[in-house]
Amino acid sequence: MSDTPSSLRPRFRATTEEPPLVRWFLTGIAVAGLGLLVIAPLVAVFAQALADGASAAAASLGNADARSAIWLTILVAGIAMPLNAAFGIAAAWAITKFDFRGKAFLITLIDLPFSVSPVVAGLCLVLLFGANSLIGGWLVAQGYPIIFALPGIVLATMFVTFPFVARELIPVMIEQGRAGEEAALTLGAGGWRVFFTVTLPNIRWALLYGVLLCNARAMGEFGAVAVVSGKIRGQTATMPITIEMLYNEYLSVAAFSMAAVLALLALVTLLLKTVLEWRYADQRAANHRP
Amino acid sequence: MTMLSLVVILPIAALLLKGAAFGPGEVWRVVNTERTWAALSLSFRLSLLAALFNLVFGVLLAWVLVRYRFPGRSLLNAAVDLPFALPTAVAGIALTALYAPNGVFGSFAREFGVQIAYTQLGILIALIFVGLPFVTRTVQPVIEEIEREAEEASATLGADRLYTLRRVILPMLMPAALTGFALALARSVGEYGSVIFIAGNIPLLTEIAPLLIVIRLEEFDYDGAAAIGIAMLVISFAMLLAINLVQIWSRRRIGFV
Numbered sequence: 001m002s003d004t005p006s007s008l009r010p011r012f013r014a015t016t017e018e019p020p021l022v023r024w025f026l027t028g029i030a031v032a033g034l035g036l037l038v039i040a041p042l043v044a045v046f047a048q049a050l051a052d053g054a055s056a057a058a059a060s061l062g063n064a065d066a067r068s069a070i071w072l073t074i075l076v077a078g079i080a081m082p083l084n085a086a087f088g089i090a091a092a093w094a095i096t097k098f099d100f101r102g103k104a105f106l107i108t109l110i111d112l113p114f115s116v117s118p119v120v121a122g123l124c125l126v127l128l129f130g131a132n133s134l135i136g137g138w139l140v141a142q143g144y145p146i147i148f149a150l151p152g153i154v155l156a157t158m159f160v161t162f163p164f165v166a167r168e169l170i171p172v173m174i175e176q177g178r179a180g181e182e183a184a185l186t187l188g189a190g191g192w193r194v195f196f197t198v199t200l201p202n203i204r205w206a207l208l209y210g211v212l213l214c215n216a217r218a219m220g221e222f223g224a225v226a227v228v229s230g231k232i233r234g235q236t237a238t239m240p241i242t243i244e245m246l247y248n249e250y251l252s253v254a255a256f257s258m259a260a261v262l263a264l265l266a267l268v269t270l271l272l273k274t275v276l277e278w279r280y281a282d283q284r285a286a287n288h289r290p
Numbered sequence: 291m292t293m294l295s296l297v298v299i300l301p302i303a304a305l306l307l308k309g310a311a312f313g314p315g316e317v318w319r320v321v322n323t324e325r326t327w328a329a330l331s332l333s334f335r336l337s338l339l340a341a342l343f344n345l346v347f348g349v350l351l352a353w354v355l356v357r358y359r360f361p362g363r364s365l366l367n368a369a370v371d372l373p374f375a376l377p378t379a380v381a382g383i384a385l386t387a388l389y390a391p392n393g394v395f396g397s398f399a400r401e402f403g404v405q406i407a408y409t410q411l412g413i414l415i416a417l418i419f420v421g422l423p424f425v426t427r428t429v430q431p432v433i434e435e436i437e438r439e440a441e442e443a444s445a446t447l448g449a450d451r452l453y454t455l456r457r458v459i460l461p462m463l464m465p466a467a468l469t470g471f472a473l474a475l476a477r478s479v480g481e482y483g484s485v486i487f488i489a490g491n492i493p494l495l496t497e498i499a500p501l502l503i504v505i506r507l508e509e510f511d512y513d514g515a516a517a518i519g520i521a522m523l524v525i526s527f528a529m530l531l532a533i534n535l536v537q538i539w540s541r542r543r544i545g546f547v
Contacts, residue, residue, distance in 0.1 A: 016441040018451055023358055030354040031366065033347055036395070037419055038372050041384035044394070048387050087297075112298055114473075115526065117480025119500035120519045124301030126507060127308055127516060158297050213374075220377025222483035223500065227507060240379035240483065247383050247487065256387075259380040266375035270368055273375075 045263045048256035060254035061261065068234045069242040069258070076150070076238060077218040080157040085211050088165025093199070095166075096173035097181065107170070113162045121159045122227025125152060148230030153238065156224035161214045168210035169203055176202055205280040209273065216269040220262055309520040312513065320517035325493050326502060330521060333499040334529075336410060337478035340417035345471045348425025349463060355426070356433040373422050378483025385416055386487040408490030413498065416484045421474030428470035429463055436462060464540050472533040479526055 018026070049057045060066065091110060095103060113121065129136040129146035139146055146152045180202065184194045200207075222240040229236040237245065239258055246255035309317060320326060355367050373381065389396045389406040399406050406412050436459065444454040482500040490496045499522055506515035 016438050016445065026350060027354050027358055027360055029347075030351045031362075034351070034366055034369050037415070037422060038369050040388055040395070041381060041419070042372060042376070044384045044387050045380060048384075109298065112302070115476045115480075115530065116302070117482065117500050117522060117526075119482045119503050120305070120480065120522060121301065123503055123507065123515055123519045124305045127512060128301050128304035130512065132512070133304075155297065155301075159301065162298055216375050220380070222377060222379040223480075226482070227504060240377050243379045243383065244487075255383060259377075259383055262377045262380050266372065266377065266380075269375045270371055273371065274368055 042263060042267075045256055045259050048252060049260040051256075052253050056253050057257040057260070060251075060257045065234050065237070066242065066254070066258060069237050069239050070261070072150075072153075072237070073219050073239040076153050076157050077215055079154050080161060080218050081211060081215050084158055084161055084214055085165050085207070087162070088167075088169055088210060088214075089203075089207070091166045092169035092173050092203075093195075095170055097178055110163050110166050113159055118156075118160050118221065118223030119227055122156050122224040125155055125159070125224075125228050129155075147228050148232070148236060150236070152228035153225050153236060156228045157218045157221050160221050160224050161217045164214040164217065165207065165210035168206045168213070172203055172206040173199075205276060209276050209280065212269055212272055212276070216266060219265060305516060305519055305523070308513075308516045312517070316513075317517045317520055320514050321521045325497070326499075326518055326521075328494045329497050329499045329502040330518070330525070332410070332413075332497070333479055333522075334525060336414050336417055336498075337475055337481075340414055340421055340478050341471050341475040343414075343418055344421045344425050344474045345467060348422070348470060348474075349429055349467055352426045352429040352433055356430060370423050370426050373419050378420065378481070379487075381419060382416065382484040382487035385419060385484065386412075389415060389488060407488050408492075408496065410496055412488040412490070413485055413496060416488050417478040417481060420481050420484055421478045424474040424477065425467055425470030428466045428473070432463055432466045461540075465537055468533060468537045468540065472530055475529065475533070476526060479522065479529075 017023075061070075091106075094100075095107065126147055127133060129139065129152065131137060131140050131145070131147065136146060144151070146155070180198045181194050184198045189197070220240060221238075222244070225238055226241060226244070229238065229241055231237055231241055231245065233242075233245065239262055243255050243258050243262075246258065321330065351370065355363065355370075386407055387393050389399075389412055391397065391400050391405060391407065393407070396406055404411070406415065440458055441454055444458045445451075449457070480500060482498075482504070485498055486501055489498060489501070491501060499518060503515045503518050503522075506512075506518065
């Protein structure tokens with residue numbers, strides 16, 4: 001028996017591995033599932049946009065309504081993002097550097113927009129600021145409508161993107177503790193100086209990461225904005241809203257061209273995210289070194 | 291803090307106040323109509339199915355991504371986040387284009403007499419899409435942390451691989467997987483953008499609850515919309531509570547984490 005050819009001898013594998021056949025099978029399922037559900041739709045967006053050639057796609061993005069939608073989306077994200085970033089920093093700062101009652105409750109509240117449907121979020125805003133509510137009626141009478149106008153879209157966007165920055169910052173700031181800030185304070189630095197020279201450099205990657213995710217969601221938000229925007233072409237139609245309108249009018253190339261712009265934005269976001277994760281991992285590792 | 295209350299708390303308070311104003315009886319009267327009831331039950335039923343699918347597929351995906359090495363692995367890893375990054379309206383029209391009867395996958399399914407888009411199956415696919423990353427992303431770090439010693443110990447004690455996976459690995463993954471499941475569920479229930487294009491939106495059949503809210507708002511029936519909104523909040527809350535309880539129970543049973 002000792003002279004069996006080597007090919008017939010059982011090959012040993014580590015006890016912590018599955019048999020190769022199982023491995024291939026599982027990998028196959030994973031690849032096929034992601035391919036069918038995630039990668040195929042992405043490819044479809046670009047394929048449909050370019051169905052009539054690149055010039056048709058470009059032309060559909062050049063008209064006045066499309067341009068105004070793109071401009072509005074950038075404007076809304078441009079307002080909502082800095083506000084949410086500022087809030088995220090303030091909230092993370094308060095939660096991690098101070099002790100107070102109701103901290104856990106506050107963290108839950110920050111996460112609340114994640115568990116509320118965007119449509120319900122929009123509904124809440126309509127009930128609060130709509131023309132026949134108390135506040136909304138008064139504001140409309142003063143000439144500042146919120147719903148079916150820019151402020152409503154900004155508020156809806158802020159609601160759904162509210163948690164992103166704070167959620168990224170809180171774990172990082174907990175990990176870093178307060179020692180740095182306390183040292184700076186004992187050395188005579190003022191509050192703002194501590195923030196800009198100690199806190200901000202420490203959290204910059206996490207902050208950038210949060211802002212990136214916040215921006216991607218802000219530009220792509222559909223449900224909440226659809227409820228409050230009123231969908232006035234050229235005025236309150238953001239890019240996702242315009243996609244819906246074009247699609248419902250069977251203007252497939254135009255709808256998918258605009259979708260392709262947003263899909264490109266998503267791809268850039270993912271790329272930056274991967275790069276950040278990589279940089280961030282370096283920094284995290286550096287911090288952990290004794 | 292002021293901003294939190296202005297942007298998040300105040301609007302939700304407005305909805306709850308509205309609910310308090312017309313009382314549980316009135317909410318029930320609206321919810322108890324055939325169309326609303328159908329929409330709510332459809333939303334929650336399909337979301338549960340989608341989240342269950344994602345629970346199984348998500349754990350599998352996380353395992354493959356962490357433990358196996360194959361070409362294109364990092365690309366696949368990046369693709370997991372795509373449903374987070376891709377705007378829902380974009381995902382919605384893309385999925386419809388693929389799964390509609392004249393689309394690439396839709397025409398294939400039609401050969402077998404199955405229609406995907408504009409049926410409940412289509413809604414399910416859209417909901418699976420939006421919930422896909424949650425379980426994978428919560429389970430992945432846990433698998434990375436697992437020490438091989440535990441598996442080796444199990445193997446030296448005579449357990450075969452399947453037994454080790456079932457009795458050693460799976461219990462460690464459970465809490466994280468359940469968290470991902472809850473997140474995916476919450477997301478699917480409220481999902482609007484990626485569903486409405488593929489759903490067909492036929493009342494009683496393929497009309498989801500968030501869509502019904504939008505329809506009521508477009509009819510300026512704010513009370514009706516608010517009642518459905520409150521019902522959704524209450525049911526979601528109850529489900530998340532139930533999942534939390536299951537999680538506490540599973541942690542206690544395992545005795546660590």
